[in-house]
Amino acid sequence: MHIRDIISTNSKGALEVHDLKTRIAGRATFIEFHMVVDADMSVGESHVICDRIEDALKAEVPSVRVTIHVEPDDEAKLPKGTVAVPFA
Ligand SMILES: [Zn+2]
DSSP: OOHHHHHHHHOBTBOEEEEEEEEEETTEEEEEEEEEEOTTOOHHHHHHHHHHHHHHHHHHSTTEEEEEEEEEGGGOSSOTTOOSOOBO
């Protein structure tokens, strides 16, 4: 399973993902990361992206718990205009 690939493929609309952390505890896999979006994006729109990523991870990773920290674009670690939702 390629967690980065799953997140990257399903995070269209976001600008960047960074600080990915995964932890396995018993049978559960905990995944958390920061997702940078345009500061003007609505809560509703960013939530749609979060749901899409969460659903994709749940489909691939058994007993997964996902925590996504949404940040405005001044938290980005990569230069503006970078495409394809890279990991910093
Ligand atoms: Zn961050």
